Amino acid sequence: MKVGVFDSGVGGLTVVKSLLEQKLFKEIIYFGDTARVPYGVKDKNTIIRYAVEALEFFKNFDIDILVIACNTVSAYALERLVQEADIPVVGVINPGAIALQNAFEDRDTNILVIGTKATVKSGNYETLLKQEGYKNITSIPTGLFVPIVEEGIFEGEVLDATMRYYFKDVKNIDAVILGCTHFPLIEKKISGYFGGAKCIHSGDAIVEYLQKNYNCDKNFERTSVQFFASDNPDGLKNVAREWLGDLLHE
């Protein structure tokens, strides 16, 4: 099977990492819209327009399924993409909410949802989890984590100060939904801030979801990955090498 992975930039590589680790596909086509990243501070209509344009790009590759790695795109454009595409399109939000349910049966679990301004504003995670009976959900936009991670900062006082800034009024968290593909890179620090809270990671969540719903369980020995970017493709490939390392067969 051949999967397309769409992201607003480099963040979706954390999802590719999970797909590679679990050997779900024979071929991965990754497209990051680095010329227009970030999406998370932009308007709903703009996000939808960009996502529909990305769909056109994937028509070049005869993919079997499209994974929307970006939480912001999943929140705003998934419905539209599902309508327009003639292949299955899967976002990360529904899988994330299901992963949380699998990990925490107790409906009194204290849940923190973090993401970009746009993702949190959409309220998608919150809506899904409330439908399932979860009562204690706090959502906080933590947009600065994105440029901090892109700056290559994964620990230290800038990150510590930013966590205190965002989380100063939040206590006793059991589970954190990492509602942005950049956040797995600082997962340990976020978990540590809340005394070891479990973090729900879009990449792991979507792997579970694909295995269960799309028969993606082939354990391909070798996955070929092609990377495309709307700006500075070499930059994207460098980040891919850094984040994915030995998982890439070059």
Place this chain on the structure above:
Amino acid sequence: MKVGVFDSGVGGLTVVKSLLEQKLFKEIIYFGDTARVPYGVKDKNTIIRYAVEALEFFKNFDIDILVIACNTVSAYALERLVQEADIPVVGVINPGAIALQNAFEDRDTNILVIGTKATVKSGNYETLLKQEGYKNITSIPTGLFVPIVEEGIFEGEVLDATMRYYFKDVKNIDAVILGCTHFPLIEKKISGYFGGAKCIHSGDAIVEYLQKNYNCDKNFERTSVQFFASDNPDGLKNVAREWLGDLLHE
């Protein structure tokens, strides 16, 4: 006279502020490319392409002169814009270098240039100042200041930690070139970090430059300003009201 002001996003409003304070123009047309902001992490060719597209936008307005408020665009696309436009196009980098010379005759002045990754990589300020005989120039990309300011953070521990992160190896600075339109909003903090160093501000620099080179000294009683954005124009107008306040006659 009618001026166009182009910026990658909201940052150029600090330049509009200087233009309004000095009453240089009868009319200001501001365009922020908020759908594709930030430019400062993007590739030279992408930045040029976006800037040329913005030029098309301004053709709708019969402007007399175009001011490029964005340092990144000034660094990479000014030459091309000057070629393509049939009106004068002025960037902020040359005016900034001249403002520094006016403030510091001593060629041993310790100068710090800060800006986005792309602006610093261009080396434009450094080249201009070295041509004028300045010897002690340090340049540091401080891209995180942009999202920090856009998050509405102008003081406090996130900013303090970020300044220490970027400036840990820098001492004895006399002058700081604020090579990004967002930075005037944290000018006091940056100046304070270096014990009261003088900051060179693109807005003030370009006012001096326009007065000297383009006869812009009309002291118009009233300036009408129109704001345009490629994404979320209402968001831009809100920031404009917040930053420019009473300078706007609505």
